[in-house]
Amino acid sequence: MTQTASGRPLTPWLLIIPSFMLALFIISYPLFNIVNQSVHDVSRFGLLRDFNGLENFRTVFADPVFMETVWRTLWWTLGVVGGTVLVSVPIALILHQDFYGRGIARTIVMLPWSVSLTMTAIVWRWAFNDEYGMVNVTLQKLGLISGPIHWLATADWAFPVEIGVGILVSVPFTVTIFLGGLSSVPSDIYEAARLDGASRWQQFRRLTLPLLRPFINMAVVLNVIYVFNSFPIIWVMTQGGPSNSTHILVTYLYELGFRLGRPGEAAAVSLVMLAILMCFTVLYVRMQPKESEGA
């Protein structure tokens, strides 16, 4: 029985197989299907017609909207991930302090996490409404603006607003990771540093930041993957509009596949995204310092 066979090399595989099969099943066929669609002429109902080689890719790359979207996706990812880290480090440092009401403060900071991205996007879409939205109402009451700003109807405003919402929803997860990192730092090294006369800023630069580095790396990698693939915020707030000025690759892909009836091209976009993510992962693995395999 398994009991006596536990030393055999088969046991770990038996334990792994259910998860392996399930993940393989859900990923392999769709992936195959996307590759297949990308090299065929596909009808709007998903019917494969003639093999057409790289025609879909050529069409996609020739589309100026696509190229703009690629650049915008880059800005989106950089903007949201960069902004999130910049906001999260000080918040995590504060929440790591011992102060009155820290539990409440932590709960407030974590709160955006509990709201689904879709709901967040819906609420902010209403809040940014031109005439009836509470953002304009509040800004006008405070005397910061004289008339309503057309946030989501203006290309120059809509995208930065969406980046802001993206940052807001990514902060809780990132702060959580940083808090974990900070709590793993032994406090006696700070005492030693203080005795040596290190200033607060020096302590931060020389001790906290280097010790936090692995956690920042991890937060950046995970956030890049999440943000790059993030669909609901932009889809719900502007659907890529006005006039395609807020599309990122995922929303563009969805529109091609399910709105405009061009699944072949959408499949090609999927594969381009996959290639970008692969490059990013390889880059990340290369950048990792050589460490012994963790448990």
Add this chain to the structure above:
Amino acid sequence: MMQIDKPKLWRSLWCWLALAPFALIVLFPFAVMFFTAVKPPEEVFTYPARWLPSSFRWQNFADMWEAVQFGTALKNSLIISVLSTLIAIAVSVPAAYALARFPFRGKGFYRQFLLVTQMLSPILLVLGLFRLATMIPYGDGNLVDSHIGVIVSYAAFNIAFAVWMLSSYFATIPRDLEEAAWLEGCGRVRSVFKVFLPLAVPAMVVTAIFTFINAWNEFAVVYTLIRSDESKTLTVRITDLVAGRYSVEWHQVMAATLLATLPVSVLFAWLQRFLVKGLSLGAVK
């Protein structure tokens, strides 16, 4: 009486001041939800707009419940999230145990496989997932519009995360405890159930909560695979109310988002300390 800690008082003041801008932005959407949800409908679109309603109209919630079929959507969300979480945990616990306890050939391969599945987000594969669902016969038609397709894909997409979290936690459970049980004549399998699993419960709970939240919040897959109103989840039902409509009943939409959000927020506020602990444990390794 306790002495008032002066330095701590000052520190608290500074901390709160520094957090205030972010806290205000976090609370802003909750205020928007609440004050819009209780406005009489005719006051939602008056110009100049105001924060406060002339009177609180709680009836909005009851109207919304009917109009949105909130109960049905809530039930669908719960079914999908609970079942996909259970499946994900059920297949991830043994895999994580294997990773944490056995050296074996193919370990590196399996880890890389997990990394790839983590990268292939549902939205990247959504076209293929849709085709897969149309191919599998189920009932009178196929898996499009059935919950099963959504549940299985959510479970699959959460495996990588669940295995990582669980295995790094499992690695911190001392091996000696199990070995001591073997010496007392407890078989390996029995010792897992009697000694190991009880110790692993907190990790499983934290992982399950994260998986549940992921499933509860997922949008792209359910938006694509589920077509009929009676099978839709809360996120999709509520999105339907605003997407592609000329006029939106914002007081109902906000009542719905508030009702869909508050229970989760309260639960989250309560569980928050465990989540921080759990995620950082999972993150350390």
